[in-house]
Amino acid sequence: PCGSDADCPEDFRCNTDTLVREEDVGCFGDAACPDGYYCNLGTNECEQSCTAETEAEVCPDGFHCSSGRCVECTTDEECGAGLTCDVVAGRCAGQSTCFTDRDCLRPLVCNRLTGQCTESVPPCVSNDDCLADEVCDIRSGVCEPAACLPDALEENETYETAATIEPGLLSNLTLCDREVDWYRIALGEGDRISCTVNPPPLAGTNFSVTLYEPGGERALATGNLVVDFTVSTPGDYGLLVTTTDVRAEYSMQVLVSRGIPCEDDPFEENDAFTAAALLPEGETFNLQKCPADEDWYLIEQPRGERLRVSLTHDPLQGDLDLWAYDSDGASVIARSETTEATETVEIATTSAGRAFLRIVADTSVRNTYDLKIESLP
CATH class of the missing domain: 2.60.120.380 (Jelly Rolls)
Structure with missing residues (x-):
């Protein structure tokens, strides 16, 4: 099963209706794209819709919003010498220009940065090696769409809508547009919870994870990537994960074992x-x-x-x-x-x-x- 394309290997995508992985053969109509996206029939890829108000935020540099699409051109006059406008794709193209691997003869692939079919695309080492609407995943050396896709546990931006989890490894999690992720886990008296967030390389200092008491009002422990705490009372405890990055992918390991609870003395509750x-x-x-x-x-x-x-x-x-x-x-x-x-x-x-x-x-x-x-x- 899958919750988003992030859960799928290369050349596969997630069918959001059946939550099953399937070969990514491209889109052939808007029905194949998620809400807020349309199918670019020139590239057979889902692209984010735009308006005049969101043009600066949604469209890459050199593109503008036309009829709800981010396009580079609508006429040949908008393209440079030797180039013509592929109106369907909304891109300026030459005789051998490619937009996706589908435009190339196998085993060639499309280097989208140069727009040419080549034997292989060199791995990226920074966002400068990618298109304006992409970011570099330095772990894999692959340029990924900059649009951040929600993970399978969304919507979990508040304690009330927190995703209920069990101990174990949670993978393919995302934080988009500086959102926060809340999780809820049931703990018994004396349970020791250890939660470790595994961020992308070089992004660890930007994360924070906090354990909250039942109800989500009071923080019990916080850390950059790890919290370790033994609870004294049973209940549904909250875990809050945040990052200062605009978007981030991460996984989270949650372990629960028996600890030694901190017993109240006879003067409690004297917390104020x-x-x-x-x-x-x-x-x-x-x-x-x-x-x-x-x-x-x-x-x-x-x-x-x-x-x-x-x-x-x-x-x-x-x-x-x-x-x-x-x-x-x-x-x-x-x-x-x-x-x-x-x-x-x-x-x-x-x-x-x-x-x-x-x-x-x-x-x-x-x-x-x-x-x-x-x-x-």
Whole structure:
């Protein structure tokens, strides 16, 4: 089965009605082309339709839009010396000009860049070796149509329309016109998901993959090409793949195994200052900082009393910092941001007799820590 021409080998195409690969013998009418395309009967190839408004975007350099087609000419006067206008193809042609391999006697093929039949076409190494409406696939050395075709999992541009996937390899995926691709995968408590995006050569730095909690509201982990995360609760999690390139092809490997979930401590859910947990004076042990999770605490400060708050942890397991906020939960009054095992802040005064504490770390950090509150003389 196939979802687009990208799923087919050379000289084959995807029948979008039956989703079956078939030999590409060219088109002989518009019915053989996808929506938004027409059949150029001169070249027997599907080409993108145009309008006066989309001419600059759709038509290659040197072409203009005429009756919904991108053409190089409509009369001989528009062609150079020794050339005539092939009105059916909308191209200027000489006596031996070719547009596709069908114009050449076997075993010759058409070098579309020169418009001549040759024994073989040299591999491309950049887009400069291709026509204006093509891009160079440097992996295969073949010029491919610049028009980006949707993959078999489209339309999946939002979490709500995300394509449901299973662990395994997903191939022949595309990102067109700077779109995004959403995927949804069911995970159980303690499942560890590892997702690796395989982009074209030299395009890896332009990709990003992010894992979202069920509902698609909060990001749990993000990476350039890889995310690796152990979930604590069952549900349908989201994967978002983006690129800064205008178009890109990629594959994606998804692995799911058993991991060790990050167990909540008794003070959860204290993920915002509005849900801060009241922290007693003295020492509190074995608190848990889970990935993509914030920890907030509320401490009472009697008038005139100065407090010292200490956070103790193993920074080699993930560095934690300690911030203190005034009674409004927004104004920072002290913070400790070292790479040492102990972070300490002192709180001299607050506007309403209470302060908020926030444990600060990268979203991927998972660590245990202790807190100690003591009065100062």
